[in-house]
Amino acid sequence: xxxxxxxxLLFSVALGLFASLPMVSQAARTSLNxxxxxxxxxPLNQATVTPVVTDSDSVTFAQLGAREDSMEGPFNARYINVxxxxxxxxxxxxxITLDFETFVSGSSVSSDENVQFFAGSMDVQFxxxxxxxxxxxxxxPRSVTIPISQTAYTSTRVDGAHTLGILLDAGLxxxxxxxxxVIIRATSSLKLPHSLGTLSTDIKQLPRPIFQxxxxxxxxxxxxxxxxxxxxxxxxxxxxxxxxxxxTSSRIQVPLIAESVLSPTLRSESHLIFVGQAANFENxxxxxxxxxxxxxxxxxxxxxxxxxxxxxxxxxxxxxxVVLALSxxxxxxxxxxxxxxxxxxxxxxxxxxxxxVADVNSPDVLTKTLNLQITDVPSTxxxxxxxxxxxxxxxxxxFGIGGHTFxxxxxxxxGYEMSNDGYIEVHFAHSALLDYSVSAMMVxxxxxxxxxxxxxxTTSQNGVGRVPIPRGNLNVGRNRITISAxxxxxxxxxxxxxxxxxxxxxxxxxxxxxxxxxxxxxxxxRNLATFLEPLTISNTLKNIAFVVPxxxxxxxxxxxxxxxxxxxxxxPAFVELRAVNPEQVASVQANHDLVLVGQAPAHAILQxxxxxxxxxxxxxxxxxxxxxxxxRVVYRIPPELSLGYLEFMRSPWNEQRSILAVLGSTDQGVxxxxxxxxxxxxxxxxxxxxxxVNDQQISVEDPTVTGDTAGIANDALGENxxxxxxREVTPPEKPQWILYAIAGLLVLMVIISVIVIIQAARNRKxxxx
Numbered sequence: 001x002x003x004x005x006x007x008x009l010l011f012s013v014a015l016g017l018f019a020s021l022p023m024v025s026q027a028a029r030t031s032l033n034x035x036x037x038x039x040x041x042x043p044l045n046q047a048t049v050t051p052v053v054t055d056s057d058s059v060t061f062a063q064l065g066a067r068e069d070s071m072e073g074p075f076n077a078r079y080i081n082v083x084x085x086x087x088x089x090x091x092x093x094x095x096i097t098l099d100f101e102t103f104v105s106g107s108s109v110s111s112d113e114n115v116q117f118f119a120g121s122m123d124v125q126f127x128x129x130x131x132x133x134x135x136x137x138x139x140x141p142r143s144v145t146i147p148i149s150q151t152a153y154t155s156t157r158v159d160g161a162h163t164l165g166i167l168l169d170a171g172l173x174x175x176x177x178x179x180x181x182v183i184i185r186a187t188s189s190l191k192l193p194h195s196l197g198t199l200s201t202d203i204k205q206l207p208r209p210i211f212q213x214x215x216x217x218x219x220x221x222x223x224x225x226x227x228x229x230x231x232x233x234x235x236x237x238x239x240x241x242x243x244x245x246x247x248t249s250s251r252i253q254v255p256l257i258a259e260s261v262l263s264p265t266l267r268s269e270s271h272l273i274f275v276g277q278a279a280n281f282e283n284x285x286x287x288x289x290x291x292x293x294x295x296x297x298x299x300x301x302x303x304x305x306x307x308x309x310x311x312x313x314x315x316x317x318x319x320x321x322v323v324l325a326l327s328x329x330x331x332x333x334x335x336x337x338x339x340x341x342x343x344x345x346x347x348x349x350x351x352x353x354x355x356x357v358a359d360v361n362s363p364d365v366l367t368k369t370l371n372l373q374i375t376d377v378p379s380t381x382x383x384x385x386x387x388x389x390x391x392x393x394x395x396x397x398x399f400g401i402g403g404h405t406f407x408x409x410x411x412x413x414x415g416y417e418m419s420n421d422g423y424i425e426v427h428f429a430h431s432a433l434l435d436y437s438v439s440a441m442m443v444x445x446x447x448x449x450x451x452x453x454x455x456x457x458t459t460s461q462n463g464v465g466r467v468p469i470p471r472g473n474l475n476v477g478r479n480r481i482t483i484s485a486x487x488x489x490x491x492x493x494x495x496x497x498x499x500x501x502x503x504x505x506x507x508x509x510x511x512x513x514x515x516x517x518x519x520x521x522x523x524x525x526r527n528l529a530t531f532l533e534p535l536t537i538s539n540t541l542k543n544i545a546f547v548v549p550x551x552x553x554x555x556x557x558x559x560x561x562x563x564x565x566x567x568x569x570x571x572p573a574f575v576e577l578r579a580v581n582p583e584q585v586a587s588v589q590a591n592h593d594l595v596l597v598g599q600a601p602a603h604a605i606l607q608x609x610x611x612x613x614x615x616x617x618x619x620x621x622x623x624x625x626x627x628x629x630x631x632r633v634v635y636r637i638p639p640e641l642s643l644g645y646l647e648f649m650r651s652p653w654n655e656q657r658s659i660l661a662v663l664g665s666t667d668q669g670v671x672x673x674x675x676x677x678x679x680x681x682x683x684x685x686x687x688x689x690x691x692x693v694n695d696q697q698i699s700v701e702d703p704t705v706t707g708d709t710a711g712i713a714n715d716a717l718g719e720n721x722x723x724x725x726x727r728e729v730t731p732p733e734k735p736q737w738i739l740y741a742i743a744g745l746l747v748l749m750v751i752i753s754v755i756v757i758i759q760a761a762r763n764r765k766x767x768x769x
Contacts, residue, residue: 087196402487440486
């Protein structure tokens with residue numbers, strides 16, 4: 001009986017606690033922390049200047065990005081690329097200090113100290129010049145210093161990088177079970193006495209010296225547009241930002257800022273890329289260009305009024321930096337200069353620091369890649385066959401043991417699709433000294449395996465292999481074809497340093513693509529986590545139009561971030577994106593994917609009646625915060641609170657086009673939205689078409705990823721219609737049955753308690769008797 005009472009007591013306590021808690025349903029989980037977190041952040045639009053890694057003469061292998069590595073005999077080789085800063089001019093006295101350790105194993109190795117030890121040799125080369133041969137006549141750790149002759153100072157590479165080669169020859173291991181291993185320590189170093197010279201301003205070398213990819217001096221650059229930039233100047237700046245993303249693969253941050261934000265520190269420490277009319281900049285007058293600028297802009301006798309002008313000069317604020325001007329005397333010339341820069345191949349005039357751009361012709365994607373005209377494709381489709389040479393690839397060979405890769409790009413024009421499976425026919429040759437059981441070729445299309453090709457004696461001279469391209473594996477826009485080969489010799493005693501291991505990919509290889517005009521309506525999935533995919537349907541980004549306010553430098557910087565990400569994703573050979581101010585959006589809204597950046601009141605298009613049934617979270621007139629009627633928890637947020645808003649939707653003016661809104665209630669909120677899209681760590685948290693960003697916190701308010709978001713924001717606000725931003729959440733009433741259940745339990749407990757007391761009294765009385 002006592003146990004029964006205890007059970008009832010526990011049950012009653014639990015029920016009482018349950019009744020005292022507020023009723024919180026699954027739909028009421030908190031999705032936004034309304035209290036802004038305190039963070040220490042760099043001022044908006046300010047680039048972080050990274051200091052030089054080292055300015056001393058000694059550089060370790062680790063600083064060059066080389067890890068500790070082991071070379072296994074009988075033959076092996078390691079190569080290290082040494083990219084020096086463009087300002088470094090090597091002086092006499094350079095040397096290599098090689099820290100390494102030698103090991104020999106096997107039954108044939110004698111432990112007798114009187115037996116001469118010899119495990120092979122290592123050749124050390126610099127720029128293919130033999131410096132010294134090190135005899136491995138002792139085991140264990142060693143350190144050897146090797147002078148670098150001045151005859152080896154000249155780079156043999158197109159990009160100017162030096163090459164350090166370490167070649168192991170332990171051929172004496174052949175025919176016995178001994179094995180020589182040499183570990184090259186990362187503490188090995190190069191002594192590189194140097195002086196600091198002036199940078200080259202030859203524009204034919206662009207993107208060097210601005211982007212040189214040297215681990216010894218990180219690239220620091222800034223894109224600067226006029227403080228009162230026109231829409232065309234902003235467009236040119238975003239074109240340059242997209243190309244910079246392609247050049248750097250977004251490894252470094254290159255902000256786009258207004259000249260008014262250019263601080264003296266940033267101006268001194270950074271390479272500067274000025275994009276805009278020369279007369280609209282205050283700082284350009286201090287730069288000693290070959291053709292100076294005045295109040296009316298650049299004065300070049302060879303230039304006409306609407307020409308684009310590209311000039312590069314040493315920075316007057318830091319002799320170790322340069323200033324690049326992509327300019328013109330009107331907006332048309334500025335865009336020409338920016339587009340010429342986006343090709344990656346600038347041609348100089350008589351002065352190597354100047355280029356004059358008379359015109360820029362948009363590349364015809366069909367003619368460039370598939371070499372056909374639209375009228376050439378009948379409604380039933382046809383198969384386009386083109387050689388690798390017509391796609392810009394020339395016959396090439398690779399040497400050495402291990403993996404080797406060739407790449408080429410194929411562009412599928414918008415409005416076309418594969419009508420059937422295509423094919424890639426590879427023409428190749430290879431060494432006959434390969435182990436055919438493990439040596440082979442792999443073909444990938446957009447990083448997806450398409451097929452493999454085996455090597456044998458019949459393919460060593462004139463091999464031909466065909467692999468299919470499954471229908472649908474080629475996307476609209478740029479596609480990457482990767483052909484890789486794994487070369488393993490049939491015996492470890494083949495010396496790869498004698499060029500005995502090789503393979504050749506021939507330019508007469510072919511690709512066949514059955515194409516036809518796109519049929520029906522394609523489905524565009526719009527998900528913030530993968531926002532790049534539907535926006536990169538053109539290999540020149542000509543489908544994109546940025547919409548940025550004319551008086552909002554923060555939105556310019558965020559738009560620059562997005563353009564950089566787009567350029568990195570697509571790697572365009574030419575950039576044709578557009579940029580307009582909000583009042584000009586009607587000129588691009590029907591035929592472009594729109595990227596709106598800034599605060600909502602600046603974008604009148606958000607009030608367009610055609611957009612209201614589609615937008616995930618609409619904005620009331622003049623409001624910086626949207627109406628989140630479909631949110632799980634709806635907060636009443638102070639109007640001045642910084643929040644970012646991301647919305648992705650189809651365009652009501654063209655169902656195959658998209659609108660990406662990168663908005664914020666403040667400048668800081670806009671920056672947070674941009675960071676969420678361009679920082680991979682944050683972007684992985686996005687999943688849907690609507691998100692709220694509070695610094696590092698991301699709240700996904702809508703999981704919709706389809707092409708139509710109509711109806712998402714149509715929930716009524718009830719009695720709080722006077723507050724179009726947020727409404728208060730009223731806790732639901734507690735069910736009445738809980739109160740009745742508690743009362744019943746209390747009565748039952750009293751009855752049971754009385755029974756227990758009476759029973760206990762009777763038991764005591766019986767024990768006395």
